[in-house]
Amino acid sequence: MTQAQAENYMSVQFAALSENESFARVVVAAFVSRLDPTLDELNDLKTVVSEAVTNCIIHGYDSDPTGIVYISAVIRGETVHLVIEDKGKGIDDLELAQQPLYTSKPELERSGMGFTIMENFMDEFEVTSEPGQGTSIRMKKTIVSKKALYN
Secondary structure (H helix, E strand, O other): OOOOOOOEEEEEEEEOOOOHHHHHHHHHHHHHHHHOOOHHHHHHHHHHHHHHHHHHHHHHOOOOOOOEEEEEEEEEOOEEEEEEEEOOOOOOOHHHHOOOOOOOOHHHOOOOOHHHHHHHHOOEEEEEEEOOOEEEEEEEEEOOOHHHHHO
């Protein structure tokens, strides 16, 4: 098994504070860097982390800083498996929440594109949620080796 095929994992949890969104982006980017992603791949990953963490903070916990955001990631081969979740209020109507431009917080001038962005930037995307129990976002992205691009 080569280094790129070896499994690696990490998990982190942090307070549901908006200033921790950049921390989450950096942690995931640093973890994935061993796969030598392209700049576009890295930006895609950082964007989905931002969207998911922001959803946890704004929607899951209603900006209550006592909530906790959980991130776990596994690298299997050249594929990143990412889970971002909260134990907040959950989503009452998941189908509606996944519609482009829908937002439950129009007063905050939210675009309603978070789930759509995550789905389009990742190879696989799944949201599960239980009202009163929280929301979990599971995503996968295969990193195309830069070395392969130049050979």
